Amino acid sequence: MLAAHFDQPGGPENLCVKEVAKPLPGEGEILIKVSASALNRADVLQRSGKYPPPKGASDILGLEAAGLVAGFGPGCKGRWKTGDSVMALLSGGGQAEYVAVPEGQLMPIPKDLTFVQAASIPEAWLTAFQLLHFVGKVQSGEKVLIHAGSSGVGIAAIQLTRLAGAIPIVTAGSPEKIQVATNLGAAAGFNYKEEDFSQRALEFTKGVGVDLILDCIGGSYWEKNLNCLCTGGRWIVYGLLGGGEVHGDLLSRLLFKRGSLITSLLRSQKKEYKEQLVKAFTERALPHFSQDRSPHLRPLIDSIYSLHNIGDAHRIMEENKNNGKIIIEICSSDLLSLL
The missing domain is CATH 3.40.50.720 (NAD(P)-binding Rossmann-like Domain)
Structure with a gap:
């Protein structure tokens, strides 16, 4: 699969797209075919060598992703099925064509949201x-x-x-x-x-x-x-x-x-804590992303970049030019529907 990559810490010019091994979902994990991810300040710091991923996490950038369920590891509880539209909180790995994530860190995408909008939700x-x-x-x-x-x-x-x-x-x-x-x-x-x-x-x-x-x-x-x-x-x-x-x-x-x-840091929290957080958010906040709910919650997208232009996205964030989320589109929704 293709993924965002940098050989050594440094500026945005060090970023590239590289072919790496597709992840295999482990115990209780689900494989997602990623449509879009989002850029967070943690990605910029990690690329700069100032914020290494937690032990055991993917070293690929990306703390959130939206896409389709594409596979299952052993021990999954059967809540999700192949082709479900989901968004996920990650410890890393979202800026790639596939990512494996613990089942409890997935959320359904509200019916009124696109993959791009959904990708802006989990981490922030x-x-x-x-x-x-x-x-x-x-x-x-x-x-x-x-x-x-x-x-x-x-x-x-x-x-x-x-x-x-x-x-x-x-x-x-x-x-x-x-x-x-x-x-x-x-x-x-x-x-x-x-x-x-x-x-x-x-x-x-x-x-x-x-x-x-x-x-x-x-x-x-x-x-x-x-x-x-x-x-x-x-x-x-x-x-x-x-x-x-x-x-x-x-x-x-x-x-x-x-x-x-x-x-407070969320990225390094234990899986159980993140699952409790996802559950509470799903119950108390997620329904309000539907347009017929009041108050209505809405994500704000600043700009969208392809994975191959990820360096430009990092520059925009470093210069504090964005209002809202910067999205990294991995696979367009039109193409995703054909896979």
Whole structure:
């Protein structure tokens, strides 16, 4: 099969498409013929040599995929049949013609979504759902500050926060990105390049502060995050785009606010945890992707690249030009229907 590949860590120019061995589904695994995958920041970091895959995971890029069930390993429980349209949360391997995935990490594709739209859901939306519910324990009426509000996780978090009855506010780096976020339900948006988001968040909350922060930036935001965190609030760090070093008295300020600092990574979680997450998301959020449900959840696609142009997709993400998900099309839906 064909798959995204790089011989050594480096820039997007190191990426190519290479013929590799087709995976064989193991115990309790299902083989998917991939129609589309999506690009995540973790793929960019892995290509750069900064984020190796977890032990035992495929070293092929791609943390989510959508396509058709194509085969079964021993011990599968019979929930799926050949030809079913599915999307899957992966630890790696999605940017290839086939991927093997544990049965419990598959979800049905809602009837109103294409393969391209479905490919944008598993990693970003499950990450956001996990941060809000499994980690952050979000409650109705709480105010949630979401950094990188027009990213894949940000767009999902805005809508899932609304679904939970809470109030999303976001940061982003341009008026266009702020507009995207507010169009999707953000109650307010702050341009971190032009204003102090912590002061604006305090103004929005009438001086009380936000209850929950979803932070993919890390070190460079620590003071402003603490400044606008309410007493007893929860600050969840799930990425370090702004570095991991903190220079200052973080602990005493966090202690003074009786705040919680929590870290979270989904990719390295155990299979059982991911299956519980997929089950909860499937029951509580997935039905809302249907157009006849209110509130209606919708993925946002920024752009689509073929597997052979994957380097261009990485450049767009590295330059922070995307609003929404960047999709890697592996096999067109028209061709997939003939296989």
